[in-house]
Amino acid sequence: MIEGLGGQAHIAELLNERTGIRISPQAVGNWRRQRIPYRWRSTIAAICAERGIAVPAGFTMPRAHA
Numbered sequence: 788m789i790e791g792l793g794g795q796a797h798i799a800e801l802l803n804e805r806t807g808i809r810i811s812p813q814a815v816g817n818w819r820r821q822r823i824p825y826r827w828r829s830t831i832a833a834i835c836a837e838r839g840i841a842v843p844a845g846f847t848m849p850r851a852h853a
Contacts, residue, residue, distance in 0.1 A: 788831070789819060791840050798831075805830055825849050 792798050795815035802810050810827075818824070823831060828847045835842050 788823075788835070788840065788842070789815065792831075792834060792838070798834075801834055802827065802830060805834075 789795055789798060792801070795818075796812040798815045799810050799812045802808065802815075825847075832842050832847050
């Protein structure tokens with residue numbers, strides 16, 4: 788998904804523009820290992836929808852704690 792949206796630097800730029808919250812490209816790059824934090828998922832899902840990129844089912848739903 789990260790590459791489909793233009794890579795980590797582009798995603799960081801988009802999130803900075805849309806939310807006004809500074810996020811570094813390195814932080815976005817960490818999402819490859821640590822997954823995209825739920826705090827950003829609704830914004831990422833909206834960007835994907837605008838570009839016709841499918842997101843996995845349940846992408847914006849937090850996991851239930853066991």
